[in-house]
Amino acid sequence: MSRRPLIGVMGAGEGASSAAIQLAEELGAAITERCWALLSGGRPEGVMAAVSRGACSVEGHLVVGVLPGGGQGQGRQHTAELDLALFTGMGQARNLINVLSADVVVVCGGGGAGTASEAAHAIKAKRPVILLAVPPLWREFFCSLSAEVQSANDVADCCALIVARLNET
Amino acid sequence: MSRRPLIGVMGAGEGASSAAIQLAEELGAAITERCWALLSGGRPEGVMAAVSRGACSVEGHLVVGVLPGGGQGQGRQHTAELDLALFTGMGQARNLINVLSADVVVVCGGGGAGTASEAAHAIKAKRPVILLAVPPLWREFFCSLSAEVQSANDVADCCALIVARLNET
Amino acid sequence: MSRRPLIGVMGAGEGASSAAIQLAEELGAAITERCWALLSGGRPEGVMAAVSRGACSVEGHLVVGVLPGGGQGQGRQHTAELDLALFTGMGQARNLINVLSADVVVVCGGGGAGTASEAAHAIKAKRPVILLAVPPLWREFFCSLSAEVQSANDVADCCALIVARLNET
Amino acid sequence: MSRRPLIGVMGAGEGASSAAIQLAEELGAAITERCWALLSGGRPEGVMAAVSRGACSVEGHLVVGVLPGGGQGQGRQHTAELDLALFTGMGQARNLINVLSADVVVVCGGGGAGTASEAAHAIKAKRPVILLAVPPLWREFFCSLSAEVQSANDVADCCALIVARLNET
Numbered sequence: 294m295s296r297r298p299l300i301g302v303m304g305a306g307e308g309a310s311s312a313a314i315q316l317a318e319e320l321g322a323a324i325t326e327r328c329w330a331l332l333s334g335g336r337p338e339g340v341m342a343a344v345s346r347g348a349c350s351v352e353g354h355l356v357v358g359v360l361p362g363g364g365q366g367q368g369r370q371h372t373a374e375l376d377l378a379l380f381t382g383m384g385q386a387r388n389l390i391n392v393l394s395a396d397v398v399v400v401c402g403g404g405g406a407g408t409a410s411e412a413a414h415a416i417k418a419k420r421p422v423i424l425l426a427v428p429p430l431w432r433e434f435f436c437s438l439s440a441e442v443q444s445a446n447d448v449a450d451c452c453a454l455i456v457a458r459l460n461e462t
Numbered sequence: 463m464s465r466r467p468l469i470g471v472m473g474a475g476e477g478a479s480s481a482a483i484q485l486a487e488e489l490g491a492a493i494t495e496r497c498w499a500l501l502s503g504g505r506p507e508g509v510m511a512a513v514s515r516g517a518c519s520v521e522g523h524l525v526v527g528v529l530p531g532g533g534q535g536q537g538r539q540h541t542a543e544l545d546l547a548l549f550t551g552m553g554q555a556r557n558l559i560n561v562l563s564a565d566v567v568v569v570c571g572g573g574g575a576g577t578a579s580e581a582a583h584a585i586k587a588k589r590p591v592i593l594l595a596v597p598p599l600w601r602e603f604f605c606s607l608s609a610e611v612q613s614a615n616d617v618a619d620c621c622a623l624i625v626a627r628l629n630e631t
Numbered sequence: 632m633s634r635r636p637l638i639g640v641m642g643a644g645e646g647a648s649s650a651a652i653q654l655a656e657e658l659g660a661a662i663t664e665r666c667w668a669l670l671s672g673g674r675p676e677g678v679m680a681a682v683s684r685g686a687c688s689v690e691g692h693l694v695v696g697v698l699p700g701g702g703q704g705q706g707r708q709h710t711a712e713l714d715l716a717l718f719t720g721m722g723q724a725r726n727l728i729n730v731l732s733a734d735v736v737v738v739c740g741g742g743g744a745g746t747a748s749e750a751a752h753a754i755k756a757k758r759p760v761i762l763l764a765v766p767p768l769w770r771e772f773f774c775s776l777s778a779e780v781q782s783a784n785d786v787a788d789c790c791a792l793i794v795a796r797l798n799e800t
Numbered sequence: 801m802s803r804r805p806l807i808g809v810m811g812a813g814e815g816a817s818s819a820a821i822q823l824a825e826e827l828g829a830a831i832t833e834r835c836w837a838l839l840s841g842g843r844p845e846g847v848m849a850a851v852s853r854g855a856c857s858v859e860g861h862l863v864v865g866v867l868p869g870g871g872q873g874q875g876r877q878h879t880a881e882l883d884l885a886l887f888t889g890m891g892q893a894r895n896l897i898n899v900l901s902a903d904v905v906v907v908c909g910g911g912g913a914g915t916a917s918e919a920a921h922a923i924k925a926k927r928p929v930i931l932l933a934v935p936p937l938w939r940e941f942f943c944s945l946s947a948e949v950q951s952a953n954d955v956a957d958c959c960a961l962i963v964a965r966l967n968e969t
Contacts, residue, residue: 296545330546357546363562363587363722369631376465377499377526379548380562382587382722384701385921386552386893390559393532393549406924406945413917414892418532418551434941438913462538532891551891553870554752555724575755575776582748583723603772607744634883668884695884701900701925707969713803715837715864717886718900720925721893728897731870731887756870756889800876 297355298459300324301332301395303411304340305404313402314343316426319448320401321347321356327452330355332395334387335375340401345374359394361387389414396421397458399451400435403427416442421458425451466499466524467628470564472580473509474573482571483512485595488617489570490516490525496621499524501564503556504544509570514543528563530556558583565590566627568620569604572596585611590627594620635693636797638662639670639733641749642678643742651740652681654764657786658739659685659694665790668693670733672725673713678739683712697732699725727752734759735796737789738773741765754780759796763789804837804862805966808902810918811847812911820909821850823933826955827908828854828863834959837862839902841894842882847908852881866901868894896921903928904965906958907942910934923949928965932958 302320304313321344324331331348333341335358348354357377362368364380381387385407392398392415400412400422412431415422416439424432424444436442445451471489473482490513493500500517502510504527517523526546531537533549550556557576561567561584569581569591581600584591585608593601593613605611614620640658642651659682662669669686671679673696686692695715700706702718719725723745730736730753738750738760750769753760754777762770762782774780783789809827811820828851831838838855840848842865855861864884869875871887888894892914899905899922907919907929919938922929923946931939931951943949952958 296547299546355546357548359548365587377468377524377546378465378563379526379528379559381559382562383555383559383724383893384720384896385924386721386724386890386896389891389893390548390550390552393551394547406920409941409945410917410920410924413913413920417892417913417917418534430941430944434916434937437937438916552724552893553727553889554755555721555727555890555893558722558724575751578772578776579748579751579755582744582751586723586744586748599772599775603747603768606768607747634885637884693884695886697886703925715806715862715884716803716901717864717866717897719897720900721897724890728886728888728890731889732885756872 297328297330298396299330299332299394300455301391301398302340302344302401303334303391303398303404303408304401305408306336306338306341308405309339310402313340316448317343317401318347320344320399320425320451322351323448323452324348325351325354328353330357332357332359332391334358334391335360335378337373340404342374344401349374359387359390361385385410392420393418396462397423397455399423399425400427401425403431413438423451423454466497467565468499468501468563469493469624470501470560470567471509471513471570472503472560472567472573472577473570474577475505475507475510477574478508479571482509485617486512486570487516489513489568489594489620491520492617492621493517494520494523497522499526501526501528501560503527503560504529504547506542509573511543513570518543528556528559530554554579561589562587565631566592566624568592568594569596570594572600582607592620592623635666635668636734637668637670637732638793639729639736640678640682640739641672641729641736641742641746642739643746644674644677644679646743647677648740651678654786655681655739656685658682658737658763658789660689661786661790662686663689663692666691668695670695670697670729672696672729673698673716675711678742680712682739687712697725697728699723723748730758731756734800735761735793737761737763738765739763741769751776761789761792804835805903806837806839806901807831807962808839808898808905809847809851809908810841810898810905810911810915811908812915813843813845813848815912816846817909820847823955824850824908825854827851827906827932827958829858830955830959831855832858832861835860837864839864839866839898841865841898842867842885844880847911849881851908856881866894866897868892892917899927900925903969904930904962906930906932907934908932910938920945930958930961
């Protein structure tokens with residue numbers, strides 16, 4: 294039995310731009326089409342929600358959310374469009390689990406400080422990182438931290454880079 | 463879209479008895495037969511391995527392992543019979559994630575201190591806990607911590623209790 | 632420069648018995664008298680509060696609390712009688728940090744499931760564990776997990792055991 | 801009883817520049833001189849080691865290290881110049897504890913991806929962040945994440961900003 298590759302997609306929650314949301318939805322669909330599984334921060338907002346929605350729009354999806362909360366009460370239900378919800382109860386420390394678990398980490402459209410922490414943790418842990426349509430300052434900063442970080446402008450480019458990184462491992 | 467219930471099965475690693483291993487394998491198969499997803503500590507030993515193996519022996523399985531390691535190098539591969547491997551890099555702190563994420567926690571056949579920490583965390587977090595064929599001292603101790611803890615002697619009893627707990631939520 | 636030994640004291644929060652609270656206060660004072668530093672779960676309740684209060688009643692104390700919360704807002708202030716407050720934002724996962732950090736772990740007067748998880752994690756991590764005036768069922772259960780677990784009936788006995796364990800390391 | 805303010809200093813480990821190391825040592829001394837306590841990542845390398853060494857060079861120091869390892873075996877000893885060593889066993893997740901626990905977070909001289917994750921987590925958690933002598937790209941990036949981030953060029957400036965931030969809380 295071999296596992297499906299697990300692609301982590303990180304990005305803004307509440308403050309996500311409509312461009313980032315559209316891109317995330319497209320990326321999510323592309324991930325399921327290629328029979329990859331999707332991992333995100335799992336909250337029902339912004340890029341996390343959009344990428345899950347996109348992945349679930351294609352048959353055969355496997356969509357995982359790793360959540361900051363402990364899954365008590367309401368928090369357990371409010372995570373539609375996840376095939377699996379992992380509740381960590383560890384707040385932002387779950388960001389580290391996201392990037393360690395993903396075979397490839399895609400940072401979609403930039404984001405806030407939470408997304409930046411995920412990109413930094415991924416680089417520190419030597420996970421493959423692809424920056425998809427991030428602001429120039431994000432690209433400049435994260436590429437300065439590691440020569441291994443790659444950039445893509447659209448979903449097709451991004452998926453080609455993912456394929457290449459998966460073939461390495 | 464509704465998620466499949468996620469059943470967490472905790473138990474001994476290296477030191478598991480052959481009775482516990484046989485029970486875990488049977489329980490794993492029963493979990494997939496009922497269309498539930500399985501979560502375990504994911505390491506390729508003892509109850510963790512057996513319950514995953516059992517679950518994977520039935521078609522339509524969804525088997526998740528939440529691992530203590532960070533998924534670097536070899537550690538990434540050595541987790542056969544998982545549909546999804548979550549790497550936490552947090553050592554025993556991953557025990558907490560196991561019990562918070564599971565809709566029902568089954569402690570299969572007792573175990574060592576790691577398993578005991580999972581039972582204790584599950585009770586603290588008010589997750590439903592079922593003790594399956596644990597030693598009398600385990601039953602006495604954990605039932606003293608919470609009147610909600612339930613016991614089962616075999617897999618059929620255990621699954622009936624799981625159904626009842628899932629219907630409550 | 633050599634560090635002061637760090638003694639972790641675990642026990643009940645809200646539900647602590649008055650006997651456990653009195654014992655914890657006495658133990659805290661004894662810890663500072665011997666120039667050891669104290670570590671506890673840091674919340675202003677039960678055994679955690681009492682052991683800190685006791686330790687602070689003697690000059691030269693060094694009292695550390697490792698807290699489940701993230702230190703936002705009010706939570707930052709409500710931890711009197713700590714020389715140092717470490718905010719983890721990781722909920723019960725902080726229990727693991729408590730026992731890994733302590734040179735010796737004392738379980739004072741039993742407790743609830745949270746305290747049980749700390750005793751179990753300490754045994755799993757092979758930290759020295761001393762059960763101080765715990766219920767017979769606690770002693771029986773944790774001694775069944777490891778032959779290294781020791782018991783004490785009063786603070787003087789407990790401190791003698793701590794001295795012996797510190798001399799081993 | 802009131803706690804001493806706890807200043808977190810983050811920076812490069814093995815790859816630290818000699819300028820960053822010198823600055824860290826000076827900052828450490830300044831922290832103890834002002835009766836503040838120091839928190840760092842605690843490993844015996846780079847900025848972590850230098851800031852601890854500086855703080856310990858002045859009488860009355862209180863120097864805390866929050867370590868990625870679990871404190872087993874050798875790892876327990878190799879942390880000279882710490883008054884308190886907290887072992888988390890959680891790898892890079894300890895970065896989050898560092899920034900949540902600090903009353904003010906100073907990023908000293910830039911660093912690698914680990915330091916970047918700490919700056920990002922601190923901003924996300926709304927802790928006060930001061931960038932001390934970081935590269936222009938670091939300043940530009942982190943100031944783009946939050947208008948609250950401040951910069952200092954030398955230790956005197958940095959301490960003046962710390963005083964101002966402590967007075968706010």
